Amino acid sequence: MESILFYGIPHGCSFGSIVALEWSNLPYRLARIDMLTKPAGYDRLYPTTQTPALLTEDGEMLGESLAVLNHIAARDLGKKLGFAQGTRSFDRVNEALAFLHTEVHGAFGPVWSTFKLAVDAATKDMLRAYGRDNVAHVLGKLDSRLAGRDWMVGEHRTVADAYLVGIVRWAEDLQLFRLERDYPNLHRLVARLEQDPAVIFAHAIEAGEPAVTSGRFLGHVAIEDLAQRHAA
Structure with a gap:
């Protein structure tokens, strides 16, 4: 099936x-x-x-x-979209996926929690500010990583790019940042992927x-x- x-x-x-x-x-x-x-x-x-x-x-x-x-x-x-396990290219894709999952995805956690937790407005503001700082830090690292690159890994798209486009959109969905203004290298890749x-x-x-x-x-x-x- x-x-x-x-x-x-x-x-x-x-x-x-x-x-x-x-x-x-x-x-x-x-x-x-x-x-x-x-x-x-x-x-x-x-x-x-x-x-x-x-x-x-x-x-x-x-x-x-x-x-x-x-x-x-x-x-x-x-x-x-990936490579044979045991190869250097596989390791690089896996490394990119792990970074996106643990650092980038994880950084948004406090902001998402404001929609799920029954807490007062002051606590929500604190969580949002804390999450925004985390997101700023990891997107800065991601933007630097993408300088001079067309894709997350290597010379063509991989599953790392597929995962990236699904999670970095949260920066604008949650009104934290504007990628075009704040993270131009990341914006360049996302803009191309959005046309796919x-x-x-x-x-x-x-x-x-x-x-x-x-x-x-x-x-x-x-x-x-x-x-x-x-x-x-």
Whole structure:
């Protein structure tokens, strides 16, 4: 069977996995997860209820962005979204993914928590200011890393670029920074990625709008149907 990606809305980091699947040209389906309400039955499929999660072709559930992205890249190394394990290029992509996940993604945590925690306005302001400082620091490092580079790693796009475009957008979504003004090297890469058909497709999918695949997207599946099938 084809793989099924469980992606989160609103504005989940699973955006990058959608982009990577489009780039891979592997057949796949999508399952939509509202991260604020968590659809009934998802916990039976994936107990942590986080996204992304990938139901692989052999029926195994695989979670966490790094694992999902590396899995997609490894399915067809000829696409050069990743590299063979044990090579220097693989190490560099893995290093980039780890940096994006632990430092960049993690820096936004305090700001996102202001939408989830039942705390007073002063505490929310403190969390937002603390998070903004963290984000400024890591985006500065990322911007420096991208000076003179066209991509995160090497001379062509990889799953690291797919992941990047899905998480650095939070800087503007959360009204923390303007990439064009504050981080020009990062903005240059993001602006190019935003013109990519796979990225345009992923935005439309998240928004629930008509989306034109440039890969082999086969449609959405309902969580309820998958949960019933799993229970059987």
